[in-house]
Amino acid sequence: MPEHPTSDRAARVDETAVLREAVDRLRAEAEGLRRAMRTRGVIEQAKGMLTERLGCTPDEAFGHLVRLSQDTNRRLADIAAGLVGLAVPIEDTAGDQEVPPRAVEQTRPAPHPPTPAPPGSAPLTPVPGLAARYHLAASALASADTPEELARLLHEVAMAPLGVVAVVLGLLEPDGALVLVGSHGVESRRISQWQRIPPEVGVPLVTAAHGGGLVWEFDPDDVGGRPPETGRIVPGRIACAVPLRRGDRIIGAMSLGWGGPADRARAATRYLDALAGLVAAHLLRVTAADSTEPGLVVPGGEYWFRDVLDAMFEPVLVLSSVREGVSAGAITDLRVGYANARAAAGPTVGRRLSELFPGLVATGAFAGILDAVATGVRYEGWAEDFTGAGSAVIFSVRAVPFLDGVLLTWRPRNGAAERAARLGEVQRLAGVGSFQWTAGSRGVELSDEALRLLGLDSGRTSPVTSAEALACVSPPDRAAVRLFAGRLLGGRRSAALDFDVGPADSSARTVRITAETVVDPGTGRLRAVRGVLQDVTEWHRTEQVMAGMRARLAEQRRRAAAEHRTTRTLQTALMAAPSEPEPSRSGLDHAARYLPAADRPRVGGDWYDLAELPDDRVLLAVGDVSGHGLTAAVGMSELRHALRGLCYTGEGPAGMLGRLNAMLCHQGSHRIASVLCGLFDPAARALTWSAAGHLPPAVMRDGAAALTEGPTGSVLGALPETRFRDTVLPLGPGDTVLLWTDGLLNRRGGTGRPDHLLRAAEECAASDLADCLDHIATRLGGPNPADDSCLLAVRLRPGR
DSSP, rough: OOOGGGGHHHHHHHHHHHHHHHHHHHHHHHHHHHHHHHHHHHHHHHHHHHHHHHHHOHHHHHHHHHHHHHHHHHHHHHHHHHHTTTSSSOOOOOTTOOSSSGOOSSSSSSSSOOOOOOTOOOOOOOTHHHHHHHHHHHHHHHOOHHHHHHHHHHIIIIIIIGTTEEEEEEETTTTSOOEEEEEESSSSHHHHTSSOOOOSOOOOHHHHHTTOOOEEEEETTTOOOOOOTTTTSSSSSSEEEEEEETTTEEEEEEEEEEEEEEEHTTHHHHHHHHHHHHHHHHHHHHHHHHHHHHSSSSTTHHHHHHHHHTSSSSSSSEEEEEEEESSOOOEEEEEEEETTTTTOOSSSOOOOHHHHHHHHHTTTTHOOOOOOOHHOOOOOEEEEEEOOOOOOOEEEEEEEEETTTEEEEEESSSSSHHHHHHHHHHHHTTEEEEEEEEESSSSSSSSEEEEETTEEEOOSOOBOOOHHHHHHHHGGGGHHHHHHHHHHHTTTTTEEEEEEESSTTTTTTTEEEEEEEEETTTTTOEEEEEEEEEEEEEHHHHHHHHHHHHHHHHHHHHHHHHHHHHHHHHHHHHHHSSOOHHHHOOEEEEEEEEEEEESSSSSSEOOOOOOOOEESSSEEEEEEEEEHHHHHHHHHHHHHHHHHHHHGGGGOOHHHHOOOOHHHHHHOOOOEEEEEEEEEEEETTTEEEEEEESOOOEETTTTEEEEOOEEEEOTTTOOOOOOOOOEOOOOOTTTTEEEEEEGGGGOGGGGGHHHHHHHHHHHHTTTHHHHHHHHHHHTTTTOOOOOOOEEEEEEOOOOO
């Protein structure tokens, strides 16, 4: 069977869906037109009558009908049929008239004469509305295309409202036999038993067909009735056989099964006689259509054959050829002669295959089915969602030549064969095979994929002996495989093992075996060992590569941790204990915090310094050297010590920053640094400061905090010609000066700003300096996850 071309699958799904929607829409429109045609004739007759009697136009007559329908809350077709029926005398109008004359005439003695009304019974009451029902039936029967459909419409439209539960139609053959051609409400087994009734069998249906008039049968519980005959075909308490006349000729008979009272059935005899003429005309019409376009013929038309098809689990359609064109010789389509119970979904009999299942045409299967009819060679293919299920289901389709057409059947591609094929594909793609060893057997049964994994012929059908299987294992792993088998045979319930297959070199394939034992629940004896083989060569090699990568990563982590410890030790040694001025000389209280990055194991280049000079001045400085790690820590140390050495030259902050900038630019270290440097003069109670790419200091005075105004130059190491300027900041008793590095504020998302720091400082203005720095760090979010930061504060004591 050809495989489904996956590359065009989506396009065909769209084409099929569009085609199916178009066919469904046309089908609904055709059904609506058919229903309309059933009542249009009656409505047109009623319009003509009103036009003549009322002297109005056809449109006015139609408006009158519509108003009657709205006023009485009845269907327009029923109103029209009732008006037309007034002019057609088919209802029983005389209570003492039991049956019309035609209903009692007989052309020859019958074994079962007609049953008269029971003696002493009340006069028959006319059944109302039969005239209207007659005209509705006339319109409905005109739309029938097959005898089966004629019987169904006769029952549903004309007879069911009167209590009829079943209808059987029969045609007379030249030898006097009666052939049942259509039925509704009768089980198939019963119809099959009475398919062809010889003329000698005196059942009521044959009696009526041979001129016996209306023949009645009543159940014993009816007053005046008699036991039913053994030849009754239809179910019900009452059976009635009515001859079918076409002019002066009887062409057959119909049998009706009644479920209501006998009086109501007998009161409709004139209606039955009039209706029989309609049925006869339409029965000749639909059987003539069958003769010009062959349908389901013997043996396909036998009811027992239909029962065989209905018993099948798969859907089956019996199709006959449709020949059209100039010569009417080419097969252009197929017509449904019968659909079994699994295939029938609505009225399918008599319809064309291309109309029912447009998906067959879209996928190309339709052409293959027509070729099967023409060549007599069965067709097997596939089609996608041609049944209208609305999903991407692929169906396997089979068409077998049968009589003038084919027997068509289909199934979703999920049967046992398809599942086995898919399982084999899954095993191949996953590199997994199965095996089983049964106690007492000579060898191990292996799937095709398991044979391939062991390097054996995948087409082998005989079991593989233990020696053959062990020979496939690499020599270094054979002892482990023997131990594995011994553990399972010794009582272990499950086990797994990885071993190599083939020569003991780089070309060997690694296979993982996972097995479990099956024991007898009664005796506990070992019955079988089953399991799977899986190719884990790539996984094993990947694991080896990953193990090497994990070892290298561990070594890199060890080295990084050692570097981090060294750098942290260096930085702690540099900044743990800066020189502290004596309180009696400087009059300053101070506190400092170094906050390492929370997420980075490597330290940065942030630093601070506070030192008292020989002339009683105090150095205040914070800075940040670019980079991280040991290199940044060394650069920070050089810059910090260079600045402290420059303090002894008598230079001011701007001059010291200029010399540091010249040093960095001359060294060519490609490092830059931001620095805020200040010198506090206790005698003048003033702080002289200068900045290189750094924010100015903040001053807290009388509970309020603000940034100091002053110029800031570019970062150190960027431009050799940069000039820096000093700014003098007078201080009073209790004033606090804050210096910090940018890591305190520059956080992810831009959440830190100088005004945040100032507000946090104001909240702790009256607190101890150490507590105040802790509060500021907490309010700003603690240590920066991505960068180190420093915070330095000095406060001039009151009374200075």
